[in-house]
Amino acid sequence: MAKGITKRSVDYSRWYLDVIAAAQMADYGPVKGCMVIRPTGYAIWEAMQSELDAMFKETGHVNAYFPLLIPESFLQKEAEHVEGFAPECAVVTHGGGKKLEERVVIRPTSETVIWSMYKNWIQSYRDLPLLINQWANVVRWEMRTRLFLRTMEFLWQEGHTAHATYDEAEEETLKILGIYKNFAEEYMAMPVLTGLKTEKERFAGAVKTYAIEAMMQDRRALQAGTSHNLGQNFAKAFDVTFQTENGKLEHVWATSWGVSTRLIGGLIMTHSDDNGLVVPPRLAPVQVAIVPIWRSDDEKTAVLERLHAITADWQGKIRFKLDDRDNYRPGWKFNEWEKQGVPIRLEMGPKDLASEELVMVKRHSGEKERIPQSAVYEKVNEALEQVQQELFERALAHREKNSHYVDSYSELKERLKDEGGFYYVHWNGKRESEDKLQEETKATIRVIPSDQPEENGQCIFTGEASSRRVVVAKAY
Amino acid sequence: MAKGITKRSVDYSRWYLDVIAAAQMADYGPVKGCMVIRPTGYAIWEAMQSELDAMFKETGHVNAYFPLLIPESFLQKEAEHVEGFAPECAVVTHGGGKKLEERVVIRPTSETVIWSMYKNWIQSYRDLPLLINQWANVVRWEMRTRLFLRTMEFLWQEGHTAHATYDEAEEETLKILGIYKNFAEEYMAMPVLTGLKTEKERFAGAVKTYAIEAMMQDRRALQAGTSHNLGQNFAKAFDVTFQTENGKLEHVWATSWGVSTRLIGGLIMTHSDDNGLVVPPRLAPVQVAIVPIWRSDDEKTAVLERLHAITADWQGKIRFKLDDRDNYRPGWKFNEWEKQGVPIRLEMGPKDLASEELVMVKRHSGEKERIPQSAVYEKVNEALEQVQQELFERALAHREKNSHYVDSYSELKERLKDEGGFYYVHWNGKRESEDKLQEETKATIRVIPSDQPEENGQCIFTGEASSRRVVVAKAY
Numbered sequence: 001m002a003k004g005i006t007k008r009s010v011d012y013s014r015w016y017l018d019v020i021a022a023a024q025m026a027d028y029g030p031v032k033g034c035m036v037i038r039p040t041g042y043a044i045w046e047a048m049q050s051e052l053d054a055m056f057k058e059t060g061h062v063n064a065y066f067p068l069l070i071p072e073s074f075l076q077k078e079a080e081h082v083e084g085f086a087p088e089c090a091v092v093t094h095g096g097g098k099k100l101e102e103r104v105v106i107r108p109t110s111e112t113v114i115w116s117m118y119k120n121w122i123q124s125y126r127d128l129p130l131l132i133n134q135w136a137n138v139v140r141w142e143m144r145t146r147l148f149l150r151t152m153e154f155l156w157q158e159g160h161t162a163h164a165t166y167d168e169a170e171e172e173t174l175k176i177l178g179i180y181k182n183f184a185e186e187y188m189a190m191p192v193l194t195g196l197k198t199e200k201e202r203f204a205g206a207v208k209t210y211a212i213e214a215m216m217q218d219r220r221a222l223q224a225g226t227s228h229n230l231g232q233n234f235a236k237a238f239d240v241t242f243q244t245e246n247g248k249l250e251h252v253w254a255t256s257w258g259v260s261t262r263l264i265g266g267l268i269m270t271h272s273d274d275n276g277l278v279v280p281p282r283l284a285p286v287q288v289a290i291v292p293i294w295r296s297d298d299e300k301t302a303v304l305e306r307l308h309a310i311t312a313d314w315q316g317k318i319r320f321k322l323d324d325r326d327n328y329r330p331g332w333k334f335n336e337w338e339k340q341g342v343p344i345r346l347e348m349g350p351k352d353l354a355s356e357e358l359v360m361v362k363r364h365s366g367e368k369e370r371i372p373q374s375a376v377y378e379k380v381n382e383a384l385e386q387v388q389q390e391l392f393e394r395a396l397a398h399r400e401k402n403s404h405y406v407d408s409y410s411e412l413k414e415r416l417k418d419e420g421g422f423y424y425v426h427w428n429g430k431r432e433s434e435d436k437l438q439e440e441t442k443a444t445i446r447v448i449p450s451d452q453p454e455e456n457g458q459c460i461f462t463g464e465a466s467s468r469r470v471v472v473a474k475a476y
Numbered sequence: 477m478a479k480g481i482t483k484r485s486v487d488y489s490r491w492y493l494d495v496i497a498a499a500q501m502a503d504y505g506p507v508k509g510c511m512v513i514r515p516t517g518y519a520i521w522e523a524m525q526s527e528l529d530a531m532f533k534e535t536g537h538v539n540a541y542f543p544l545l546i547p548e549s550f551l552q553k554e555a556e557h558v559e560g561f562a563p564e565c566a567v568v569t570h571g572g573g574k575k576l577e578e579r580v581v582i583r584p585t586s587e588t589v590i591w592s593m594y595k596n597w598i599q600s601y602r603d604l605p606l607l608i609n610q611w612a613n614v615v616r617w618e619m620r621t622r623l624f625l626r627t628m629e630f631l632w633q634e635g636h637t638a639h640a641t642y643d644e645a646e647e648e649t650l651k652i653l654g655i656y657k658n659f660a661e662e663y664m665a666m667p668v669l670t671g672l673k674t675e676k677e678r679f680a681g682a683v684k685t686y687a688i689e690a691m692m693q694d695r696r697a698l699q700a701g702t703s704h705n706l707g708q709n710f711a712k713a714f715d716v717t718f719q720t721e722n723g724k725l726e727h728v729w730a731t732s733w734g735v736s737t738r739l740i741g742g743l744i745m746t747h748s749d750d751n752g753l754v755v756p757p758r759l760a761p762v763q764v765a766i767v768p769i770w771r772s773d774d775e776k777t778a779v780l781e782r783l784h785a786i787t788a789d790w791q792g793k794i795r796f797k798l799d800d801r802d803n804y805r806p807g808w809k810f811n812e813w814e815k816q817g818v819p820i821r822l823e824m825g826p827k828d829l830a831s832e833e834l835v836m837v838k839r840h841s842g843e844k845e846r847i848p849q850s851a852v853y854e855k856v857n858e859a860l861e862q863v864q865q866e867l868f869e870r871a872l873a874h875r876e877k878n879s880h881y882v883d884s885y886s887e888l889k890e891r892l893k894d895e896g897g898f899y900y901v902h903w904n905g906k907r908e909s910e911d912k913l914q915e916e917t918k919a920t921i922r923v924i925p926s927d928q929p930e931e932n933g934q935c936i937f938t939g940e941a942s943s944r945r946v947v948v949a950k951a952y
Contacts, residue, residue: 045541074506113505152545231533242670
């Protein structure tokens with residue numbers, strides 16, 4: 001067991017916090033529930049931002065920035081929205097030494113302020129679609145926080161688009177859901193279910209909420225991103241209309257969608273192990289840590305010289321760190337890079353000079369291999385690809401193993417007690433059943449899965465006819 | 477005169493806002509003094525971020541993220557700091573529907589929260605230097621705001637570094653000042669003076685504040701970036717000590733430094749003209765706008781085909797937009813790209829197909845040129861370089877023309893009334909003279925310039941001996 005990291009089997013929650021502490025990813029700040037994202041954690045966020053931002057731009061979105069502060073009265077313009085968010089708001093009552101005439105809140109999300117601006121920006125069908133995203137911080141007053149997963153302030157991107165028809169808005173909502181799934185699976189190596197949320201779990205103010213849901217190692221679900229079709233709710237609340245091609249005046253159709261620093265929590269809990277963090281290669285700020293071994297200055301010179309030669313043209317191709325620090329020993333360095341989740345470690349000492357080989361160690365499996373120095377670049381690239389793939393497959397196998405079809409509520413309750421996991425059950429849409437489920441088991445309906453085939457069955461709660469299964473799980 | 481843009485000679489302040497509106501760069505949001513940065517403006521900020529971020533990383537800095545919310549009591553730990561910032565704070569008194577036990581403020585700057593964390597992160601000389609930057613929003617309750625130049629919330633980067641000695645901190649402070657100067661001149665094409673601020677103008681809590689100062693077209697000064705040597709002030713306020721190599725316990729030495737979205741205001745006021753925005757090529761989100769001209773569908777096909785062939789391998793090399801929109805006429809498009817400050821416009825119509833030429837127009841000079849289609853890529857690249865250079869030289873010539881040596885206070889007062897400009901005057905360091913200057917002329921000492929030679933003279937305020945000149949100007 002790595003020093004300072006509790007085993008998952010002993011205390012999963014403690015393990016999660018230990019992994020974060022060991023990698024120096026985050027800390028709590030002085031205000032309760034507020035998080036400091038330290039350089040190691042932030043570098044992963046930067047890698048995520050960079051990939052997602054490119055995907056948004058490729059699909060025609062542009063970035064902008066809307067104010068942090070929103071008049072409290074704005075929230076009230078959309079009935080469901082205020083109900084969902086007002087209780088979570090941080091309220092500014094004083095500014096510049098004076099009591100404010102109107103209270104303002106720190107954005108918990110930006111629909112209201114953005115649609116108050118769209119009112120001025122949208123007049124005609126020519127102004128549509130409007131495809132805007134912003135990278136920002138938001139504040140939601142949470143009582144029970146957990147680093148990355150639920151914090152009072154978090155960083156996210158929030159897309160807010162405006163369209164001429166319901167169908168276009170729905171198409172956008174699904175396009176983004178697809179981007180989120182692709183990002184989660186291809187970059188984070190985190191398999192996700194996609195699907196619709198039930199009315200109970202819907203975003204406050206949305207017509208439809210879609211989500212990506214992942215299974216963590218403790219078999220709980222993590223909602224990792226949401227994409228909302230907002231219908232005309234916000235356009236009506238802020239009276240945003242446009243002139244159609246036929247000269248009619250209609251309310252605009254809207255979507256909003258977001259992923260946050262919560263993704264980092266998902267990444268940690270999908271891949272990490274009892275030795276600490278494991279980062280998938282495509283998002284790893286450092287993909288390869290190279291640890292030279294020497295006992296004398298001559299050896300140091302010779303080893304470093306060889307390593308410089310080997311990595312001479314890696315810049316811009318592989319993100320690597322040659323750890324030539326004098327004041328730390330190789331063993332300490334091995335441990336350090338392991339805790340930080342660096343996918344590949346290379347070790348080279350004086351003996352390897354003669355044999356013209358070096359040692360490559362894979363973080364996720366511990367697998368060691370001697371590889372020829374003449375082929376390091378190829379071997380490392382191959383290994384990075386392979387690790388990315390294996391991490392995804394391992395996580396997928398875990399989810400498959402822990403996904404079950406269950407046909408009675410008593411069995412579901414029993415299994416949820418000790419097992420965790422995803423349960424595919426028939427539910428015929430009644431809100432009361434959903435409330436009962438949550439009350440009695442603390443589990444919720446995570447999604448009505450997109451790819452689930454129609455199937456005749458009986459609702460496990462009411463015994464009534466049901467046409468398809470939904471996914472039930474305990475969630476973060 | 478461009479439609480909707482007031483001439484500079486008529487009303488400079490109005491012109492500035494008109495340029496922003498015409499390019500759709502920014503708007504005010506619903507809370508007084510808060511700014512919405514629209515996509516055109518934000519894309520320039522993204523370009524600035526990307527270049528600056530690379531410069532910080534090249535010099536060993538890493539990014540992190542610290543909380544938005546700071547306990548009000550933290551500000552009070554550094555005596556000067558609280559005096560400077562407390563009156564400008566937005567105060568959160570309620571959260572989650574309840575009155576808070578301790579009031580928290582929205583960060584006006586992050587020294588206090590960061591040094592409260594550094595206390596835990598720094599123990600030994602091995603932990604130093606700590607070179608951290610963050611990209612964030614801050615709020616300062618301003619009464620008189622102006623888009624980009626002074627807004628209640630703004631975006632910025634703030635670097636916060638920790639060092640083992642005063643000299644290292646001073647070296648860091650100057651290194652960053654150099655980066656800022658380089659960025660302003662090489663990327664923004666905005667010449668800047670560098671120098672030390674007087675004690676009166678120093679950052680609240682700093683030992684030394686250095687700044688870059690630019691001259692706008694109305695001959696006012698704009699402080700465009702600051703770099704502070706904080707001495708041990710914050711380390712003492714938060715009791716941050718480290719063990720030296722000799723085993724002694726000492727307080728840590730600190731710097732902080734920042735540039736903000738104010739830079740966008742500086743960019744606008746340095747280069748733009750009565751036709752709207754002018755963006756220097758290195759920061760232009762779109763460097764080349766290509767406007768095809770056609771009257772029939774056949775012509776359209778032929779012209780677009782040729783343009784696609786010409787630009788086939790530009791991707792990733794030149795940031796260009798081929799404006800093939802059907803619902804707008806060429807004249808409208810010319811105007812549109814002009815208002816957005818795109819450095820180069822290319823026009824090609826049916827007649828140009830035969831002659832195998834096209835027209836290149838430079839935004840900053842209006843200069844038109846026919847260029848052979850076979851050499852567009854080379855010509856455009858050359859032009860982009862040349863425009864970048866010319867913008868800098870034009871701005872530098874403007875500053876030189878409006879910089880004056882003045883040796884009497886009465887002359888200074890007279891000239892400040894009608895002329896504006898930078899005035900190099902002898903001042904022997906008395907705070908009273910500085911206060912009088914500001915009271916009587918509204919001008920301030922902008923910097924004690926870094927590159928100003930020693931020179932014996934008489935202080936223009938007191939007649940006392942003075943060893944060098946400082947720069948006086950009215951400022952934004």
